[in-house]
Amino acid sequence: MTHEHIVTTDENKKRIDKLLSEINPEASRSQIQTWITKEHVFVNDELVKANYKCHTDDKITWSIPEVEPLKIEAENIPLSIIYEDSDVIVVNKPRGMVVHPSAGHRSGSLVNALLYHCNDLSGINGVERPGIVHRIDKDTSGLLVVAKNDSAHTNLAEQLSSKEIERKYIAIVHGEISHETGMIDAPIGRDPKDRQKMGIVDDGKPAITHFYVISRYDDYTHVECQLETGRTHQIRVHMRYIGHPLVGDPKYGPRKTMDINGQALHAKVLGFTHPRTKEWVHFEVEPPTYFNEVLTTIEKMY
Numbered sequence: 001m002t003h004e005h006i007v008t009t010d011e012n013k014k015r016i017d018k019l020l021s022e023i024n025p026e027a028s029r030s031q032i033q034t035w036i037t038k039e040h041v042f043v044n045d046e047l048v049k050a051n052y053k054c055h056t057d058d059k060i061t062w063s064i065p066e067v068e069p070l071k072i073e074a075e076n077i078p079l080s081i082i083y084e085d086s087d088v089i090v091v092n093k094p095r096g097m098v099v100h101p102s103a104g105h106r107s108g109s110l111v112n113a114l115l116y117h118c119n120d121l122s123g124i125n126g127v128e129r130p131g132i133v134h135r136i137d138k139d140t141s142g143l144l145v146v147a148k149n150d151s152a153h154t155n156l157a158e159q160l161s162s163k164e165i166e167r168k169y170i171a172i173v174h175g176e177i178s179h180e181t182g183m184i185d186a187p188i189g190r191d192p193k194d195r196q197k198m199g200i201v202d203d204g205k206p207a208i209t210h211f212y213v214i215s216r217y218d219d220y221t222h223v224e225c226q227l228e229t230g231r232t233h234q235i236r237v238h239m240r241y242i243g244h245p246l247v248g249d250p251k252y253g254p255r256k257t258m259d260i261n262g263q264a265l266h267a268k269v270l271g272f273t274h275p276r277t278k279e280w281v282h283f284e285v286e287p288p289t290y291f292n293e294v295l296t297t298i299e300k301m302y
Contacts, residue, residue, distance in 0.1 A: 001063065001064070002061055002062070002063050003061065003062050003063070003064070004059065004060065004061050005019075005023055005059075005060045006057060006058070006059055006060075007019070007054045007055060007056055007057060007058040007059075007060065008056065009056050011054055011056075012054065012055060012056045013053050013054065013055075014053065014054050015050070015051055015052065015053060015054070016036065016041065016043065016048055016049075016050065016051075016052040016053075016054055016060070017029055017032050017033050017036060017050040017051075019054055019060075020032045020035075020041070020060070020062065021195055022192075024064075025189075025190055027064075028195050028196065029195045032050075033050045035062060035064070035065065036048065036049065036050045037050070038065065040062055040063050040064070040065055041060070041061075041062040042060070042061045042062070043058050043059070043060055044058060044059055045059075045061070072101055072111060072112065072115060072130075073107065073112060073115075074112065074115035074116040075107060075108070075112040075113060075115075075116055076113075076116050077108065077112060077113035077116065078113075079091055079110075079113050079114070079117055080092040080093075080094070081117075082143065082283050082285065083281070083283060086120075086148060086149075086276075087147070087148055087149060087151075087152040087274070087275055087276050088145055088146065088147060088148060088152055088156075088274070088275065089114070089117075089118070089131075089145070089146040089148060090143060090144070090145050090146075090270065090283050091110065091114075091143070091144050091146065092141070092142060092143060092285045093110055093136060093140075093141060093142060093143075093144050093267075094141055094288070095139055095140070095141040095261075095262065095288055095290070096138065096139060096261070096262070097109065097110055097138065098110070098138045099111065099129075099132060099135045099136065099138075099144070100129045100132055100135070110132075110144070110146075111129065111130060111131070111132065114130070114131060114146060115130070118148065120148050120149065121146065121147070121148055122147040122148065122149050122150045122152065122153035123150060131146040131147050131148065131153070132146065133145055133146065133147050133153060133156045133157055133160065134160060134165075134230055136267050137233065137236075137263070137265070138262070139261065139262025139263055139265075140169075140262075140263065140265045140266065140267060141265075141266045141267065141287065141288050141291075142169070142266045142267025142268060142270075142285060142287075143267045143268070143269070143270035143283055143284075143285055144267070144270075145165075145270060145272060147275075151275065152275040152276070155275035156272065156275060159272055159273060160230060163228055163229070164272070164273065165270070165271065165272045166226075166269060166270065166271035166272070166282070167226065167227045167230070167267065167269065167270060168224055168225070168226050168227075168267075168268055168269035168270075169224070169225045169226075169227070169235055169265055169266060169267050169268060170214070170222070170223070170224050170225075170265075170266050170268050170287060170291075171222075171223050171224075171225055171235060171239065171246050171263075171264055171265045171266075172220060172221070172222055172223075172246065172247045172264035172291070172294055172295065172298070173220065173221050173223060173239050173244040173245060173246055173247060173264075174219065174220060174244055174245055174246075174247060174253070174254060174257065175219065175220070175221065175243060175244045176216050176217065176218065176219065176220070176221055177211075177213055177216070177221040177223065177244055179213070180212070180213050181210070181211065181212050181213070182210070182211050182242075183208065183209070183210050183211075184207075184208070184209045184210075184211070184238040184239075184241065184242060185206075185207075185208050186200045186207060186238060186241055187200065187201060187202065187203070187204030187205060187206055187207055188200060188201070188204045188205055188207040188231040188232070188233075188234060188237055188238075189201040189203060189204030189205060196251075197233075197251060197252070198231070198232050198233045198237050199237060200237065200241050204231075205229075205231055206229060207229045207231045207234050207237075207238065208227075208228035208229050209225055209226070209227060209228065209229075209234060209235055209238045209239075210225070210226040210228065211223050211224065211225045211226075211239075212224045212225075212226075217298050217299070217301070218301075219301075220247065220298050221244065222295060223239075224268075225238075225239075233251070233252070235265060236249055236251070236252045236263060236265070237252060239252075240252045240253075245257075246263040246264055246265055247260070247263070247264040247294060248260035248261070248262055248263050248264050248294075249262070249263035249264075250262065250263075258294065258297075260290060260294060264291060264294050266287035266288070266291055268284060268285060268286070268287065269282070269283070269284050270282075270283045270284075271283070
C-alpha cells in the first residue's frame with residue numbers, strides 16, 4: 001500500500017527521515033532510514049537520501065515494506081515456573097532476558113524457553129509473541145502470566161484493559177521521596193526528541209502509577225509501585241518525571257548512577273481472576289540477589 005503526504009509550510013526544511021517518523025509514530029527513525037535506503041521512499045517521484053531537507057509542496061510517497069516473520073526456535077533455557085495449569089503459566093522472569101524475540105534478540109527470550117517447555121501457547125499475538133499477554137523490560141525481573149490458549153488470552157487481555165489485574169513492583173530510586181504515598185497521572189508516548197525513548201507527551205496514552213514508600217535513605221528511596229495502566233517503560237518514565245529516576249537505569253536515569261547492568265526494578269506481585277475457574281489467584285516473589293545487594297550498599301553509605 002502506497003502512502004502520500006504533501007509537505008506543509010511548517011514542515012519546510014525538515015529532514016525527510018524526521019518528518020516520516022512523525023507521520024509514522026509506530027516506526028523508529030532507524031526503520032524509516034532503512035525504508036529510504038531500500039528505495040521505498042520517493043519525493044516528487046525521485047529517490048532521496050535520509051538527510052534530504054523537504055520543501056513546501058514536495059510530494060512524498062512511501063510504502064511500508066512487509067516485515068519478514070522471525071523463525072522462532074524452541075530453546076532449552078531453564079524457567080522459574082511459579083504456577084502452571086492447562087490455561088496459564090506464571091513465570092518469574094530473570095533479569096537480562098527479553099520477553100519475546102525481535103530483530104536484535106532472535107534467541108534467548110522467554111518465548112524461546114516457553115516453546116521448549118510446552119507446545120500449547122495461545123496464538124492471538126502471532127508467531128513471534130505466542131502466549132504473551134503483557135511484558136516487562138529486559139532488565140526488569142519478576143512475575144508474568146502467559147496464556148496457553150486463546151480463550152485464556154482473551155480473558156486476561158480483557159482484565160488488563162479493565163485494570164483488574166494486580167501488578168506491584170518494587171524499585172530503588174534516586175532522591176528521598178518526602179511523601180508516604182503518591183499517584184502519578186501523566187500520559188506516555190514516544191519522546192519526540194528521541195524515538196528510542198518514551199516520555200510524558202500531551203497526546204500520549206493515559207498512564208497512572210501509584211507509589212508507596214517502603215524505606216528512605218539520604219539520597220535514595222525504596223518504593224513499591226502499583227500499575228493502574230501498563231505503558232511501555234511506565235514506572236521508569238513516571239519516576240523520572242517526578243524527579244526520582246530508578247537507580248541503574250541506562251535510559252532514563254541520571255548520568256551518575258550505580259552501574260548494576262540495568263534498572264533496580266522487580267515485578268513482585270501479580271494477581272488476577274483465573275480465566276477458567278473465575279477464582280482470584282495471587283502470586284508473590286522476592287527480588288533477585290542483586291536488588292538486596294544494592295540496598296545493602298546504600299545502607300553502608302550512611
